[in-house]
Amino acid sequence: LTLEHDLRKALERNEFVVYYQPQVNAATGEVFGLEALVRWQHPTRGMISPAEFIPLAEESGLIVPIGEWVLKTACQQVKRWQRVFPNLRAAVNLSARQFQSDNLVEIVAQALEEAELQAHCLDLEITESTTMHNVDRAIATMHDLKSLGIQISLDDFGTGYSSLSYLKHFPIHMLKIDRSFVRDITTDEDDAAIVASVIAMAHSLKLNVIAEGVETEEQLAYLMERRCDQMQGYLFSQPLPVEKCDELLHFIN
Ligand code: G
Ligand code: G
Ligand code: MN
Ligand code: NA
Secondary structure: OOHHHHHHHHOOOOOEEEEEEEEEEOOOOOEEEEEEEEEEEEOOOEEEOHHHHHHHHHHHOOHHHHHHHHHHHHHHHHHHHHOOOOOOEEEEEOOHHHHHOOOHHHHHHHHHHHHOOOHHHEEEEEEHHHHHOOHHHHHHHHHHHHOOOOEEEEEEEOOOOOOHHHHOOOOOOEEEEOHHHHOOOOOOHHHHHHHHHHHHHHHHOOOEEEEOOOOOHHHHHHHHHOOOOEEOOOOOOOOEOHHHHHHHHHHHO
């Protein structure tokens, strides 16, 4: 049987698990946010990475119910953590299909309400390419989402084709510098220059900026020197299951 057949059953069989990757304030070392990253615990094939099944889920439309489940799960989990760490935020990825679905705003509002999570504690990550199908409609959707009080981040920034001129029309609060640029900043002058420029541009547009895929102290030093204050990557932590993430939060914050 095909993976898609299994994927159809996976939600009702409770086979998805959400891992959480800390987002760190570099200056203080404090975890301020957690990005929800879904995994599929397949009964016979073992753990399947989202890189493998998200495209399939996107194609088949299954991403809409799966994404809704991830959103609700993440809002509820971060709400639990907020009893101990009140300022913690949840970051959740939205796929193109989800972003374009008609009832997105209702679903996000419902997720917040059910979890009793304050809207400003939720950060929805959309990619540049998601916005490019229909930029005007995307901007309208972003405004609808923003009117709930949530925040929006532009994920994988630098890998898409969006014109910089759109950036000032996007009601976003953060750019996430794609890890393909961060990887070689200490060895590749071009990547170093691109990252430095993106940080400077984000700051002049009054946007926060987070570097993804930070793996080494050298990358961290370069980013801090360029005043990128928020980081995510294996140097701080891999995406973790709830119990492990709980330990890490108690250890760090
Ligand atoms: O978690 P990595 O750990 O392997 O994730 C791989 C890819 O899958 C990333 O591009 C990430 O954005 C995407 N991804 C992970 N979880 C989700 C999710 O809940 N929804 C969507 N749309 N994409 C996700
Ligand atoms: O596309 P998005 O940025 O949402 O996906 C995040 C992806 O990056 C996940 O697959 C996550 O596991 C991965 N990731 C997070 N930190 C690191 C890192 O430091 N190095 C590498 N290679 N991948 C990372
Ligand atoms: Mn992301
Ligand atoms: Na990314």
